[in-house]
Amino acid sequence: MKAKPFSTAFRIIKQLQYLKITLRQINIVVKTTKNILYTITPPRQFSLQLKELWQFRELFYFFSWRDIKVKYKQTLLGFLWAILQPLIMMSIFILFFAKSLKLSTDGIPPAIFYYSGLLLWNLFSAGISNAGNSMISHAGIIKKVYFPRLIIPLSSVLTACFDFLMALFVFFFILLYYYFTLDFSFAVGSFFLYLFFGLSLSILTAFGAGTLLASLNVKYRDFRYIIPFLVQFLFFVTPVIYPISVVADERLAYLLALNPMTGAIQLMRASFTNVPIDPVLLGISVTAAILIFMLGIFNFKRTEAYFADLA
């Protein structure tokens, strides 16, 4: 009987020792699993890795900053080019389409009509061509350094936004001139609202189509030739030089709305005209934009791991 407390104590000590050992084992496990900065495994599931994208946010800025800087280096007129291009195009359109051909502008002053269309169109076309070719032009970096590849097409679109902002600035002056000198009145508040939505839709589309083209371009270089052709084609099916209201057949208008830029430009011009926006048309454009965006990102993420082997 006397041995009992001993044995109990013994058991407790033994258990304590056991506990100590397991604690130490746990400690080892903790030690080996902590400090893991990253694990490299074969690519498996689809993940956006937004956290990583955020970690590299500065690179965004640097790529865009570099593109903008390089674009206007050693040019006489510099940033003025971003303004001159739409202004000259606008003048030509006024001269040929509005004055000579008397094409409808939905009652909007031709200058505003064409410039507003060109604003978004230039953003979109520069965005998809930049982004579409971006993976090829960055092949050297892709083969040598790791960073989330999505940054490259993203910053290409961002670069296009810079030119847009410059051109938008001029648009404000045109609007002010028409508002005060020519007594062209429009709802200023709704203009900004529509501008915001039209711009968002354009960027979403440019980014979606751009990433899709970029990932396809890495694998199939045919897209290098397809992209300029595609941009030219899209220009004609986007209501830049004509209002969508000239398309009499409703079904054809809805077909054109599959191009999200149709909806975006409609929104951009909505506050200047009495012609209301067709909600079905807008709905088609927005849905198409979201689908293109998702498809672009999905295909890009699915193939990005192998870019270094293909580029």
Next chain:
Amino acid sequence: METPILDIHRLSKQYTIGTTKERYLSIRDVIAGYWKRLRQQEQQRKIWALEDINLKVYPGETLGIIGRNGAGKSTFLKVISKITPPTKGRIIARGRVASLLEVGTGFHPELTGRENIFLNGAILGLRRLEIKQKFDEIVDFSGVEQFIDTPLKHYSSGMQLRLAFAVAAHLEPEILLIDEVLAVGDAQFQKKCLGKMNEVSQSGRTILFVSHDMAAVLKLCQRSILLDQGKIIADGATEAIVQQYLQQLDENAQIDIVQRKDRKGKGELQFVNIALLNADGQGVENIFCGQTVTIALTLKNHQSTPIKNVRIDLGIDNYRKERIAWLSTEMVLATSLQFLAKEEKIVYFKLPKFPFAPGSYALTLYTEANGSVLDWLDDAFYFTVEAGNFYPSGKLPPAKQGTFLLNYSINT
């Protein structure tokens, strides 16, 4: 027991031949490919660039990675630095990885030196604040202060390289990957690089060092691994591994060059044999400096039409992979060579009084006709030059005092 900073478990990387060889595809090729496969059920050839690599690297280690060309060294570093994904296996990294295979990556010629430092730093994963803090130090190390606001396109290539290395050297990662970086730049710059690497390894950081320069590997690394056809075939103290590697090179030299697969060119005319002959015309394995040596190249015309205007070049590299001599039929022969249909011919390059310092050298063989490459074989043959009687005294300059031995006389 210490925790490894880099824990590589059963790592494998597979390439499909076709994606590696043809640099890119067009849709037409893909459609044609599908058609072909439908018809013939053809199996695509796959190769394992890395196969079942198990490796633990501990903090503070400097690990040498050696192996022949195509052994998988560069692929290995690419997988570790996340550039290309593995096909199987897992790598656990417990530190930031940066690599000097990225020297100058993303440099833009239109931007100034200052702007490029920021851009390059950002690409390599430095924060803007970090670059700002280290900016003066980087400029100082590069030695290009005067030109820091000049566009990079006006820099000499040496200056660009110095600037690039200066940025890379200030990354301060826990794990540094270096791939043959010492093969570029002048001697002084190489010294600077080696110095920086020593400093890095002494500060307790981990280095993975890929090189063909056995002297540098021996100097910097305590431990090395030997890669061959994507596998680690030896892992241990550097001296032993370097020994094994050199032995492997010797064995490789015995392999008939006909069987070499890594050749470029159309292949109508091919090198089928290479031999070193001494003054008596007997085949030898090693050369003594000062000896008369003949390099005998056997070429075969596989075509049933003659090939005219054939040029044959011979490049000789030292152990640092630097081209140190280049011989060509075009330099010496008055008329160009001609191979008749199905002809096999031996071309002898005779080198009286062989003027290389002792060491190991590699021969690159190249032949072309009418501007198109027929056969090109890098490192076709390795040979060792041993101490010989070049000078009347029988003495030779001390090691590392030059590659060539010059003939000269001294008068007083």
